[in-house]
Amino acid sequence: MRNVFVIGVGMTVFGKHERSLRSLGYEACLNALKDAGVKPADIEAGYCGNCLAPALQGETGVGQHVFWEAGIKGIPIINVENACASGSTAVREAWMAISGGFYDMAIVVGVEKTVMPKGTPLNVGTGELEAKLGEVFPGYFAFVAQKHMEKYGTTREQLAKVSVKNHENGALNPYAQFNKPLTVEQVLNSAMIAEPLTLLSCCPNSDGAAAIILASAEKAKKVGKKSVRLAGSALTSGTYENQKDFTGWEMEQRAAKQAYEMASIDPKDINVVEVHDAFTICEIVHYEGLGLCSAGEGGRFIDEGHSWLGGKVPVCPSGGLLAKGHPVGASGVAQIVELAWQLRGEAGKRQVPKARVAVAQIMGGAKGSDTRACTVHVMIKD
Amino acid sequence: MSDSSKEEVRITPTYTPIGINGVSWVMVEANLFEYPVPKGKKPALFGSLCTKCDRVFFPQRELCPDCFEEGGMVMKRLDSKGVIYASTLVQIPSPAGIKPPYAYGYVDIPVDKIRIHALFDGTDLATLAPGTEVELVIGPFAVNKQGQNIIGYKYRPVQSRRV
Amino acid sequence: MLEIKKVAVLGAGTMGNGIAQVYAQAGFQVTMMDVDEGSLQRGFDIIKKSLGLMVKKGKVRDNEVSEVVTVRIKGTTNMKEAVRDADLVIEAVPEELTLKQSIFKQLDQMCPLHTILATNTSTISITAIASATKRPGQVIGLHFAAPVPLMKGVEIVRGLDTSEQTLEAAKKMVYAVGKEVYVGKDGPGFVGNRLFTMYLNEAFNLLWEEVATPEDIDKMATLALGHPMGPIALSDMIGLDQLLKGVEYLHQELGEKYRPSPMLKKLVAGGYYGRKTGRGVYKY
Numbered sequence: 006m007r008n009v010f011v012i013g014v015g016m017t018v019f020g021k022h023e024r025s026l027r028s029l030g031y032e033a034c035l036n037a038l039k040d041a042g043v044k045p046a047d048i049e050a051g052y053c054g055n056c057l058a059p060a061l062q063g064e065t066g067v068g069q070h071v072f073w074e075a076g077i078k079g080i081p082i083i084n085v086e087n088a089c090a091s092g093s094t095a096v097r098e099a100w101m102a103i104s105g106g107f108y109d110m111a112i113v114v115g116v117e118k119t120v121m122p123k124g125t126p127l128n129v130g131t132g133e134l135e136a137k138l139g140e141v142f143p144g145y146f147a148f149v150a151q152k153h154m155e156k157y158g159t160t161r162e163q164l165a166k167v168s169v170k171n172h173e174n175g176a177l178n179p180y181a182q183f184n185k186p187l188t189v190e191q192v193l194n195s196a197m198i199a200e201p202l203t204l205l206s207c208c209p210n211s212d213g214a215a216a217i218i219l220a221s222a223e224k225a226k227k228v229g230k231k232s233v234r235l236a237g238s239a240l241t242s243g244t245y246e247n248q249k250d251f252t253g254w255e256m257e258q259r260a261a262k263q264a265y266e267m268a269s270i271d272p273k274d275i276n277v278v279e280v281h282d283a284f285t286i287c288e289i290v291h292y293e294g295l296g297l298c299s300a301g302e303g304g305r306f307i308d309e310g311h312s313w314l315g316g317k318v319p320v321c322p323s324g325g326l327l328a329k330g331h332p333v334g335a336s337g338v339a340q341i342v343e344l345a346w347q348l349r350g351e352a353g354k355r356q357v358p359k360a361r362v363a364v365a366q367i368m369g370g371a372k373g374s375d376t377r378a379c380t381v382h383v384m385i386k387d
Numbered sequence: 388m389s390d391s392s393k394e395e396v397r398i399t400p401t402y403t404p405i406g407i408n409g410v411s412w413v414m415v416e417a418n419l420f421e422y423p424v425p426k427g428k429k430p431a432l433f434g435s436l437c438t439k440c441d442r443v444f445f446p447q448r449e450l451c452p453d454c455f456e457e458g459g460m461v462m463k464r465l466d467s468k469g470v471i472y473a474s475t476l477v478q479i480p481s482p483a484g485i486k487p488p489y490a491y492g493y494v495d496i497p498v499d500k501i502r503i504h505a506l507f508d509g510t511d512l513a514t515l516a517p518g519t520e521v522e523l524v525i526g527p528f529a530v531n532k533q534g535q536n537i538i539g540y541k542y543r544p545v546q547s548r549r550v
Numbered sequence: 551m552l553e554i555k556k557v558a559v560l561g562a563g564t565m566g567n568g569i570a571q572v573y574a575q576a577g578f579q580v581t582m583m584d585v586d587e588g589s590l591q592r593g594f595d596i597i598k599k600s601l602g603l604m605v606k607k608g609k610v611r612d613n614e615v616s617e618v619v620t621v622r623i624k625g626t627t628n629m630k631e632a633v634r635d636a637d638l639v640i641e642a643v644p645e646e647l648t649l650k651q652s653i654f655k656q657l658d659q660m661c662p663l664h665t666i667l668a669t670n671t672s673t674i675s676i677t678a679i680a681s682a683t684k685r686p687g688q689v690i691g692l693h694f695a696a697p698v699p700l701m702k703g704v705e706i707v708r709g710l711d712t713s714e715q716t717l718e719a720a721k722k723m724v725y726a727v728g729k730e731v732y733v734g735k736d737g738p739g740f741v742g743n744r745l746f747t748m749y750l751n752e753a754f755n756l757l758w759e760e761v762a763t764p765e766d767i768d769k770m771a772t773l774a775l776g777h778p779m780g781p782i783a784l785s786d787m788i789g790l791d792q793l794l795k796g797v798e799y800l801h802q803e804l805g806e807k808y809r810p811s812p813m814l815k816k817l818v819a820g821g822y823y824g825r826k827t828g829r830g831v832y833k834y
Contacts, residue, residue: 128482134416134419134446136481137539138415138506138539139489140481141477143477144491147475148474148492151474151475151517152473155517196478197476197478198478199477200478201475247442248500248501248502251472251473373504374493374502374504396551396715396718396722398554398719398722399555400555400578400726401555401579402577402622404576405575405577405611406604406609406610406614407576407727407728535725
């Protein structure tokens with residue numbers, strides 16, 4: 006298995022866009038191609054992460070449409086869906102193909118449009134029994150919050166701090182959907198969605214796209230200092246054990262272990278992290294699942310300032326899904342984009358000083374009382 | 388099934404339709420339970436029991452994921468008593484057409500050692516805290532676009548009797 | 551919360567037995583009431599015949615007919631027994647205000663407090679009928695298009711005081727038998743009958759003026775208008791006496807455009823009421 010490098014990255018601003026999926030995807034791809042200094046003809050395979058286009062836009066085959074706009078055609082192109090982990094699964098697929106020697110250069114794009122007309126809730130239908138019986142997406146995480154608070158004494162204020170921190174970071178990110186800082190009171194007093202998660206504890210609907218170029222060591226030499234090694238990649242699905250504990254995701258712990266082993270790192274080596282903070286409770290649990298702190302200590306971790314910019318290991322310097330936005334298929338790729346900037350020293354006001362080891366974690370979907378897919382990627386600046 | 392709305396109208400015919408297309412109720416999904424619940428019988432959900440490893444599943448399924456033996460599963464009526472594991476009160480409209488606020492969560496069924504997703508009866512989360520003993524009720528819980536009642540299941544806190 | 555389980559139908563005539571039939575088919579426990587055993591029996595016979603046609607069309611199984619007729623519909627000549635535990639009463643007696651008011655007054659006393667009292671009247675004011683009760687909020691017009699087992703339309707008419715809950719219950723009970731709803735104002739003839747009565751009455755004027763034969767008039771309606779039954783055949787089925795009553799009522803309320811056709815008056819005067827007497831315009 007060969008080493009794989011991220012040699013170019015690009016994204017659009019996340020937020021509300023009138024433009025189509027293709028237009029957004031094209032912009033991200035163009036930015037990534039320019040960043041890498043390569044041409045469409047250099048790309049040997051394309052991977053596109055998108056989750057909801059068939060349901061919301063009535064479109065399928067997004068990848069081929071987007072890449073064609075960017076002048077990419079004829080090569081193997083594959084569309085990847087794994088709920089919120091669509092983009093990161095697409096990254097993993099490209100990584101595997103290059104690592105396995107099939108291609109020397111591939112492009113990955115993630116693109117999504119979930120902003121709905123005012124007053125219209127996001128509704129992807131009720132195919133599954135739980136959805137027919139009242140399940141809503143925030144509901145599942147409301148349970149995790151309830152059980153974490155019950156078992157470990159995690160408080161609502163600690164949960165709210167996740168949103169405050171990420172909105173503070175988002176204000177420093179020109180690509181973020183939200184640029185206004187928030188207070189704990191504002192988060193706690195915003196409209197209740199599903200007890201105890203309030204509106205500002207949940208990520209928004211967003212439109213946007215992000216893209217990266219992956220390459221073999223040979224091709225990476227051409228971009229020199231800009232290239233960052235994608236040292237570890239893991240993907241797990243749930244075991245759907247029926248009566249498992251809701252206060253942690255064992256599939257996340259498994260994916261983290263696998264990715265760290267691959268990259269030969271320990272949690273203490275990690276300098277900067279991007280996680281799936283779709284709901285404030287998620288980030289708290291991810292501190293524990295990724296080994297940044299021990300089980301149950303997640304609330305204390307943010308209280309003591311460790312995950313803020315300037316802290317021991319900043320989490321979601323980009324603003325995360327909460328403030329940067331969450332175009333579902335794009336988020337997994339956008340995390341890699343942010344971490345590449347961090348490792349290159351190009352992250353502007355949100356730069357984590359001397360960042361060398363970065364971790365991206367994202368998970369998606371619900372199945373029974375578990376989640377469907379979890380990816381963990383490790384990036385290292387050699 | 389009790390509901391907080393006094394204005395609610397429920398159509399509950401006694402028999403199943405013969406030669407007529409209008410049905411005043413539809414099941415949320417087939418094969419989950421029996422409705423109308425026969426007089427004198429307790430409401431029950433239909434699950435599957437693996438005869439090899441004794442694990443119970445809901446809804447029913449054909450193969451045990453662990454034992455993977457054909458024909459090894461039999462239908463089992465789940466016990467109607469449960470204990471709330473987790474609960475939340477939802478304030479946004481659900482795709483299922485249930486009007487907020489409504490409560491749902493997970494219920495552990497001690498007899499069958501299974502945890503299932505379920506709606507709860509009532510909107511006071513204080514009465515639906517984890518650990519609360521609940522019992523199964525089967526009946527309408529939402530109305531579809533054709534004005535038909537959708538029949539599903541909910542769990543309701545057991546009324547404790549003070550001695 | 552209002553629960554509707556049992557339905558009582560007053561009148562086993564053309565409308566009454568059709569209404570009883572569809573509710574029994576839909577799965578409700580139904581009581582059908584009329585003033586004497588003979589009328590009841592005729593009603594049951596018509597239901598059996600109608601179900602027999604459905605068996606031929608394959609919509610109903612042979613062994614299901616008796617289930618509908620003997621298990622689900624209980625016949626009685628005692629009104630109190632019929633409505634004792636009904637959640638919905640549908641009255642389908644002849645079109646006369648005083649008769650309906652008298653019946654509704656009795657229903658008010660005999661029925662449980664929550665019972666909804668619906669009238670199948672095609673012309674009489676719901677508000678006027680409701681005034682005979684102490685529960686005008688629970689009185690509503692529920693007029694089924696004839697023949698009931700075949701026609702999908704039901705006209706719902708609210709009286710001045712009919713409540714939202716009653717309206718919702720009425721709508722749901724229409725959907726429950728696979729039919730559709732249209733709502734009309736409580737005025738003479740509502741929607742359907744203002745149009746329809748004029749149309750039927752005019753058909754008799756065409757006969758009076760010898761513009762065409764009854765067969766041709768009916769043919770025109772079925773072929774050119776797409777009606778399942780022509781106006782003459784339909785009038786014979788409704789009962790010319792009933793039709794005349796309806797026309798006279800609208801004439802009284804709305805004026806000259808509803809002047810009863812001399813042909814219609816002649817037939818009724820001669821006792822030729824239609825199917826139920828073996829002869830109307832056509833012979834049966």
